[in-house]
Amino acid sequence: MNSTLQILERLGALIHQSVRDDAARHGLQPIHVQVLGYLARANDYSDLPIAVSEFLGITRGTVSQTLTLLEGKGLLTKEKDAKDARLVHLHLTAAGRGILQDSWAQKMEITLRSMPTDAARLNHSLRALLAGLQRLNRQRPFGVCRQCAHFLTEEKGARCGLTGEPLRQEQTVRICREWQAL
Ligand code: SF4
Numbered sequence: 514m515n516s517t518l519q520i521l522e523r524l525g526a527l528i529h530q531s532v533r534d535d536a537a538r539h540g541l542q543p544i545h546v547q548v549l550g551y552l553a554r555a556n557d558y559s560d561l562p563i564a565v566s567e568f569l570g571i572t573r574g575t576v577s578q579t580l581t582l583l584e585g586k587g588l589l590t591k592e593k594d595a596k597d598a599r600l601v602h603l604h605l606t607a608a609g610r611g612i613l614q615d616s617w618a619q620k621m622e623i624t625l626r627s628m629p630t631d632a633a634r635l636n637h638s639l640r641a642l643l644a645g646l647q648r649l650n651r652q653r654p655f656g657v658c659r660q661c662a663h664f665l666t667e668e669k670g671a672r673c674g675l676t677g678e679p680l681r682q683e684q685t686v687r688i689c690r691e692w693q694a695l
Contacts, residue, residue, distance in 0.1 A: 528617060528621075529543075531616075531617030531620070532546055532547060532617060534617075535612075535616050535617055539612050541612070544569070544571065544575070544579055545579060545582065545583060545588075546612065546613075546616070547569055548565055548569065548576075548579050548580070548583065549583065549588060549589070549605060549609050549612055549613055550613060550616065550618060551565060551568050551569065552565070552589065552603050552604075552605055552609075553605055553609075553610065553613055554687055554688050555568075555687060555688055555689075555690075556658055556684045556687035556688065556689045557602070557684055558676070558689055558690060558691055559655070559687075559688060559689050559690040559691075560602045560603045560604065561600060561601065561602065561603070561690075562576050562577065562580060562601065562603070564690045565579075565580075565603070567652070567653050567655075567690060568653075568655055568690070570652070580603065583609070586608075587606055587608050587609075588605065588606055588608055588609035588612060589603050589604060589605055589606060589609050590603075590604050590606060591603060591604075592604060640656075644694065653690055653692075654692055654693075654694065655688050655689065655690055655692055656688060656689065656692035656694070657686060657687070657688055657689075657692075658671075658673075658680065658684060658685045658686065658687055658688070658689050658692070659671075659685045659686060660692075660695065661689065661691075661692045661693055661695075662674075662693040662694060662695050663675040663691070663693055664680075664685070670682070671684075671685050675691055675693075676691075
C-alpha cells in the first residue's frame with residue numbers, strides 16, 4: 514500500500530477513535546459530537562438541518578433525531594429564519610460549546626501549529642485531495658468563506674457575491690455549503 518494512503522488511513526482511524534472518546538466522556542454518541550463540531554464552524558447559510566445532512570453524509574431522518582436529542586439536552590437551540598419561515602437555523606448553547614472543549618479538533622490544531630512544515634502547502638495538498646474525493650462522491654465541497662470565488666471585499670466590508678448580502682467579520686472565517694473554488 515502507498516505510504517501516503519497508509520498515513521491517511523491511520524489519521525482517519527485516529528480521528529474516529531478520538532471522536533468516540535470525546536462523545537463517551539459526555540455520555541453522547543459520536544454523531545452528536547460531530548453535529549456540534551460542524552455547527553460551531555458553519556456560517557449563517559449553513560447552520561441548517563439540510564447542511565448538517567450534506568456535510569456529514571447522513572440522512573435527514575438521522576439529522577432530525579440527533580437535533581431533537583441535542584435540543585432536549587440544552588446543547589443547541591433552533592431559530593426560524595427572519596425572511597423564510599421554512600428555514601430553521603441551529604445555534605450552539607454555551608453548554609454545546611463546552612462539549613467541544615479539549616476535543617480531538619483542538620488537539621489537532623495544536624499539533625498542526627507546532628509542526629515545522631509549510632502549513633499553506635499542506636493545506637493546499639489536502640484540499641486538492643479532498644476536492645477530488647468529493648467530486649467522485651458527488652458531494653458539496655464546503656469551504657471557508659474567505660477562500661470562496663464569490664467572496665468580495667468592498668470599502669464597507671465583506672460581501673457575498675452569490676447572495677449580494679453583506680458578511681459580518683466572524684462569518685468570513687466560517688464554512689459554507691455554497692462555497693465555490695477560486
Ligand atoms: S462568499 Fe461564498 S462562502 Fe461566503 S457566504 Fe457567499 S457563497 Fe458562501
